[in-house]
Amino acid sequence: MIRIGTRNSPLAMWQAKEVEQKLQNLGYETSLVPVLSSGDKSLNQPLYSLGITGVFTKDLDFALLNNEIDIAVHSLKDVPTILPQNIEISAVLERDFPQDVLVRKSSSKNKNLAELKIATSSLRRRAFWLEQFPKTEFSDIRGNVQTRLKKLEEGDFDATLFSLAGIKRMEMELDFEYLDFMISAPSQGVVAIASRVDDLEAKEVLQQINHKETQICVEIERNFLRTLEGGCTAPIGAIAKFNEDKITFEGKLNSLDGRKTINLVEEFDYNDSENFGVKFAKIILENGGKEMMNVIKSKLKN
Numbered sequence: 428m429i430r431i432g433t434r435n436s437p438l439a440m441w442q443a444k445e446v447e448q449k450l451q452n453l454g455y456e457t458s459l460v461p462v463l464s465s466g467d468k469s470l471n472q473p474l475y476s477l478g479i480t481g482v483f484t485k486d487l488d489f490a491l492l493n494n495e496i497d498i499a500v501h502s503l504k505d506v507p508t509i510l511p512q513n514i515e516i517s518a519v520l521e522r523d524f525p526q527d528v529l530v531r532k533s534s535s536k537n538k539n540l541a542e543l544k545i546a547t548s549s550l551r552r553r554a555f556w557l558e559q560f561p562k563t564e565f566s567d568i569r570g571n572v573q574t575r576l577k578k579l580e581e582g583d584f585d586a587t588l589f590s591l592a593g594i595k596r597m598e599m600e601l602d603f604e605y606l607d608f609m610i611s612a613p614s615q616g617v618v619a620i621a622s623r624v625d626d627l628e629a630k631e632v633l634q635q636i637n638h639k640e641t642q643i644c645v646e647i648e649r650n651f652l653r654t655l656e657g658g659c660t661a662p663i664g665a666i667a668k669f670n671e672d673k674i675t676f677e678g679k680l681n682s683l684d685g686r687k688t689i690n691l692v693e694e695f696d697y698n699d700s701e702n703f704g705v706k707f708a709k710i711i712l713e714n715g716g717k718e719m720m721n722v723i724k725s726k727l728k729n
Contacts, residue, residue, distance in 0.1 A: 428456045429632065432487045432496030435461035436571045441596045442618045443500040445520060449636040460496050462486050488514055491621065497629050503619035503645060504590075504612045508653035510621070517622045517630045518637035519645060524591040525616035525666055527552065528603035530576070535585035543585040546578070550683065552588045554662030555609050557685025572597055592616040610664030610679045613648035617641060640669050643697060650704025651678055655711060661723045665704075672696065678707050680716050683726055689716050 429450060433443035440461070447457045463486065487499040488511050503519060510516070535543060541560045546568035547553060553565055566584045568575050572593045579587050588609070594601055620636075622629040644667035651665045662681040667674050678691040689711050695703065712720070 428458055429498060429629070430458055430460050430496045432460050432462050432490050432499040434487070435463060437573065438571060438593050438596060439500070439502070442502065445618060446498075446500050446620055446636070449520075450632070453632075453635055455632065460490070462490050462496075487621070491623060497622065497626065498633065499621045501619045501621060502592075503614035503617040503649075506614075506619060506621070508649050508656075513624045514621055515624050515630075516619050518620045518633035519641050520618040520620075520636065521638040522617045522641045522644070524595050525611040526591045526605060527588050527609040527611060527615075528591045528594070529586050529606055530579065530589055530594075530601055530603050531586040532579050532584075538585060544583070546575075546582060546584040546587040549588070549612075550660060551612055551662045551664060551681075552609065554681035554683055554685045555664065555679070556588075558681055558688055559608050559685075561685060572599065576601075590615055610677060611666045613652040613663065613665040614645040615666075617645050619645075643699075644668060644674065647674070647676060647704040647707075650702055651676075651708045652704075654705045654708035655680060655716065655720065660727070661720060667703075669697075670694070674703075676703065676707060678711065680711055680719060682719055683723055687715070687719060689714055689719070 431443050431447055433439050440459070443459055447459060450457050484501055484506050487496070487501070490496045491499050491514060492511070498517070503516070506516065531543070541562070544564045544566065545556060546566040548567045548569055556563055566582065568578055568582070568587055570578065572589060575587055575589070589603070591603070592615070594603065620633050622633060647667045648665040652663055655661070655663055662683065664679040665677070667676045673694050674697050676691070676693045676695070679688065681688045691707055691711055693707060
C-alpha cells in the first residue's frame with residue numbers, strides 16, 4: 428500500500444488523484460492521506476510575509492520524514508529549490524498549462540489593462556505587471572481558486588491572476604485572458620512527487636510515472652531560480668521547452684517596482700553534463716542581476 432500525502436485543497440486533491448490513478452494503472456494499491464498545510468491556514472497573510480520557503484510543503488515534509496506517508500504530491504512551483512535532508516523530488520508528471528492568465532470581475536470587463544486594480548500576492552506577478560503598467564494599484568489576495576474568485580467579486584479590485592493549470596484542472600468555466608508579458612514561475616504547471624532519499628522502493632516505483640522531458644526542463648528552471656535568488660523570494664520567471672531536439676529557455680528578473688528588468692532567451696542542444704540553469708542565472712547576475720537581487724533582499728527585510 429502506497430500512502431500518498433497531499434494538501435487538502437480541491438486542486439491539491441486533484442493532483443494527488445492523478446498520481447494515484449497512474450500508480451493504480453501500474454497495479455499498485457494506494458491510499459490518499461490529506462494533511463492540512465500551515466500555508467492554507469494563514470489566508471490573511473501575503474505569501475512573502477509568511478517566510479515563503481516551503482510554506483505549502485513543510486507539513487507534508489514532516490509527514491514524510493515521520494513515515495506517516497510514503498510519497499508527497501506537490502505543485503512543483505511551491506517546492507523550495509533546496510529540499511530538507513532525506514527528501515527528494517523522485518518524479519514529475521508531464522507539464523500541462525504553465526501560463527498565468529488574467530480573470531476579471533464581471534463589472535470590469537470593458538476596462539483597459541492599464542486601468543485595472545489587480546489583486547495578487549505574488550511578487551513576480553506584481554513586478555511583471557508593473558513593468559507594463561507602472562501606475563497599477565494592487566491588493567493582496569490568498570486562498571485556493573474558489574476562494575479567490577469569491578473575493579474577486581466581493582472585493583475592491585478589478586481582476587486577479589491565476590495559474591491556468593488550476594483553472595483547467597478544476598474544469599472551471601471562466602473567461603480568462605492570456606498575457607504574453609507574464610513569464611511563468613519556474614516549474615509552474617508541474618505536479619511533483621517527493622519521497623525519502625533512503626526509500627529506494629518508492630523511488631523505483633515513481634520512476635515508472637516520471638516524465639523525462641518535463642523533468643529536464645524543470646531542473647533547468649529550478650537551478651536557474653536557486654542560483655539567482657540564493658534563498659530569497661524575488662520576481663523571477665523561467666520557462667524551458669523542448670522544440671524537437673533543442674530546448675528554448677526564457678528567463679527574467681525584475682526589480683520589485685518593475686522598472687528594471689533583465690531578460691534572457693536562449694536556444695540550445697541539451698546534454699546532461701552541463702548545468703544550463705546555473706549558466707543562464709550567472710549571465711543575469713553578471714549583467715546587473717547581482718545588484719538587483721541585493722536591492723530586492725534589502726527591501727524585503729524592511
